[in-house]
Amino acid sequence: MKRYKALTWDHPRGYNALVAAAGLPALAEAGIAIEWDRQPLEGFESHPIADLCGRYDLVVLDHPHVGEAVKSACLRPLEEVFGQESVAELEADSIGPSLASYRFGGAHWALPLDAATQVMALRADLLAAPVPVTWDEVTRLSKETGKVALSLAGPHAILSFLSIAAAFGEPPAEADPDVLVSERMGEKVYELMLDLAARSPAAVRDMNPIGILGHMAQHDDVLMCPLIYGYVNYAVPSDGHPIAFHNAPRAVVGGRPGSTLGGTGIGISRRCEVTPALRNHLLWLMSTKAQIGFIPAHDGQPSRREAWHDPDVNARWNGFYLDTANTLETAYVRPRHDGYIAFQGKASALLRQAFETRAAAKDTLSTLQKLYSGYRDTGGER
Incomplete structure (x- = not known):
């Protein structure tokens, strides 16, 4: 069994879906286990990313950290893990600049798990x-x-x-x-x-x-x-x-x-040994099935555009997504x-x-x- 240490932020929106996904039988069947730790919101917003990547395989971060991460060379570029074509497809399917915000220095550095502004x-x-x-x-x-x-x-x-x-x-x-x-x-x-x-x-x-x-x-x-x-x-x-x-x-x-723009992404640290099973799990979290069904059902806030326009998702959450989608599509991206x-x-x-x-x-x-x-x-x- 290959075990991974992972870190997210301490709010149901930040950890419920990730923890529930890590408990799916498919992971154990594929020979991997992911243990999600939590840090307070304030730590998420300010803790040095290099320190976290030195201790964890997967780190949930927000996009203004990518410049710091690139300088310290502590994350793997998504292109290296998933390939250019998969990254381009994810960017086209992500609402607003959710994935584009993690592009810095010619590469993308985190998967857009969660979209917010x-x-x-x-x-x-x-x-x-x-x-x-x-x-x-x-x-x-x-x-x-x-x-x-x-x-x-x-x-x-x-x-x-x-x-x-x-x-x-x-x-x-x-x-x-x-x-x-x-x-x-x-x-x-x-x-x-x-x-x-x-x-x-x-x-x-x-x-x-x-x-x-x-x-x-x-x-x-x-x-x-x-x-x-x-x-x-x-x-x-x-x-x-x-x-x-x-x-x-x-x-x-x-x-x-x-x-x-806010939101969060899953960064893959340099210490992480990316197996095919881990790669498949991370791509599943970005999939239509997970983003429309699994993640909203577990208190998460999806990043896939079609989830924000899905009638069932909006009916469940009182129109939250449709009523704010225009803001997210045009959100300002901070310096990074x-x-x-x-x-x-x-x-x-x-x-x-x-x-x-x-x-x-x-x-x-x-x-x-x-x-x-x-x-x-x-x-x-x-």
Whole structure:
């Protein structure tokens, strides 16, 4: 029996389907066993990928880690394991940039197990007005109710900043990789977030997305969060009120829903001995049968486009997938160079402090750009 050690993140969406799949009789019959360990969400977002790959054969990661992984040469490229043709087929079948986001340095580095992006979450039973579509409508609802929350804890302050810039027509660091955002755009986004942060309910200020959604399901003091990573589990919760998920806000009706891609992929470490049986199991997880049937049935969030449009899947999960698919198809992909993860954490802390002290936009954005340039130039050594 060939045994593999694997690591995922500690939430039912992150481990239930993987653990259930590892228990299928077909694996034992093929002569392999996979043991899935878990790490907290915060570790998943920030733990050095090379350290994890030194201890595990399979590692669930998110795409901003790929630059760090390539520099440390700790992952196997998918092309090496599955071949160019299989990877191309997977990319064509994956929703939005779910697989493309793991491409860096001329190769792909993780299988898109799970697709997610920031979307709008709200308590439909508490909303008396139509669902907001634009950021002006979000601001109006915030002023009228005081119940519109921003997700700012951990890396999420800068992620929301990036998303809003994309919605207003300037996807960060795309036109010029050395410039995060222009001064004009940065000030526009900062002032919008500063205004919303001032009224964001204090009860959820320090919570990650899971905490905010859990709070919304149980309490009535948060009506909406305009940008939060979608968790299908909360669309039909086992306890509390259901959360309705919709496309992320836009600058104007018909515009791009600004959202920063999330989701997770399965990386194969250099220490892993890839047998035909393991290869087949990983490809099965990406298959139509698993993505439409097995993974949603075990609390997972599939990455295959046809699963997001499947009527049975949507009927089971209250339309979560169809109501947010447009946002995922157009989601913004973060920079992935080595050093970006460190920048992300520092930048979010900077923004939270600036919102707290109501710091001037010009000074905050100047510091933000210097921070970005420093981590980009030094490869994350600071």
